[in-house]
Amino acid sequence: MLKAKKKLWSPLSKRLLQTRTISSTTCGFLQNQQQHLSNSQPHSPFPFFSYNNNNKKIQTSSSSGFSSHFLSFSGKSFCSAQSSEKTNLRCWNCNxxxxxxxxxxxxxxxxxxxxxHSVDYFQIFGLENKYEIEEDHNLExxxxxxxxxxxxxxxxxxPEKEREFxxxxxxxxIDAYRTLNNALSRAIYILKLEGVNVNEEETVSEPELLAEIMEIREAVEEAPDYQALKEIQSSMQEKLQNWSNSFASAFRGHKFEExxxxxxxxxxxxxxxxEIVKRL
Structure with missing residues (x-):
């Protein structure tokens, strides 16, 4: 018998926000600056650092490791803001x-x-707007x-203005790198660029898949040693790669539901x- 059902899945945005907690001070600060910078492009809502009046650096959000995705899909960092019109783009300092x-x-x-925000994450790194990223692109x-x-x-x-920028x-x-460097977050992001929203609350209802996941979780909990965990992790990475390849094929064919x-x-x-990484 399988153990009592556990929550098998949590929204991607929740995991993203765990690594990108914004302080209320920073949020208020950015709101106050919105009018001041109205002639500039929209601000990212996720600064990692700011400076106080004494010119001391303040950490305004966690810089911990990448949990699948700052996809800031707009609260997460997906580039979900509307593209702004570009007219006579020039340096604000030297023109x-x-x-x-x-x-x-x-x-x-x-x-x-x-x-x-009209510049997407692929453009930041000089990449083609496609799901597959070859290793020779040297993203890091x-x-x-x-x-x-x-x-x-x-x-x-x-000056304060440039420190904010x-x-x-x-x-x-940072968000762009973390998003594109992870197959899952990159898949969600590139669909959003196509105007296809992913319902992160939607779960898979196939009994066979749910049973498989529960059994894998049990195996992780009962793994006797490091080697056993690594074997399970290797299996998970293989499954992730297979589904990543399936996504790439479906995306190329514009089969967005698939x-x-x-x-x-x-x-x-x-x-x-x-979960395996936490136990290793």
């Missing part, structure tokens, strides 16, 4: 025109620019290069994998 895209930093004066290298230009510590002595740009690049079904299954296996 120079952008030499490259995306325009996160001015090449002429090295000043950090306001967040532009590109991420680190952006942080060398955008990290708030680099502008701690600059740095916190927001840096947080958005793609959403793949995401639901990936979510179950991803959750089990997270």
């Amino acid at each position: 120079a025109e952008p030499q490259n895209a995306p325009f996160l930093v001015c090449e002429s004066c090295t000043t950090i620019q306001p967040v532009d 290298v590109k991420y680190k290069n952006w942080q060398k230009k955008l990290h708030p510590d680099l502008v701690h002595s600059k 740095a916190a927001e740009q840096s947080a958005r690049v 793609a959403k079904n793949c995401i639901r299954r990936m979510t179950y296996y991803d959750r089990v994998n997270e």
Whole structure:
């Protein structure tokens, strides 16, 4: 007999918010700045750092490891904000025109620019808007290069306006990296770019799958040692990869309902994998 039913799945947004808790101070601060920066592009709601009046750095959200997804899908960091119109885009500091895209930093004066939500996560890293990301794209290298230009510590002595932009740009690049670097979060994100919303509360009702997941969870709880856990983890990663491949195929064929079904299954296996990681 299977043990009493446990909650097998939690919304992706809930796991994202566990790693991106925004302080009420930061939320209030950004609301107060909305009118002041109305001529700029919309702000990211997830700065990781800000600076107080004494020019001291304040941590405004957790920078803990990637739980599947800041997809800020808009509260999570999916780029769900409406694209803003671009007219005569220039550096707010020196008035120079952008030499490259995306325009996160001015090449002429090295000043950090306001967040532009019309730029999606793939564009930030110079990637094609497709699900598969090849290893030779060096996503991690590109991420680190952006942080060398955008990290708030680099502008701690600059005017308050640029410090705000740095916190927001840096947080958005972190979110973009975490989103694209994870197969599940990347799948949800690219569907959202296509206007397809994923109902994170929807569960799979197939008895066979639910029984399989419960048995796997029992195996994880009863695993006698590290090696046993690693074997289960290897099996979960294989299942995740198989469903990731199925998603890629469905997405390419614009079979979005089938793609959403793949995401639901990936979510179950991803959750089990997270539990294994906690026990290792």
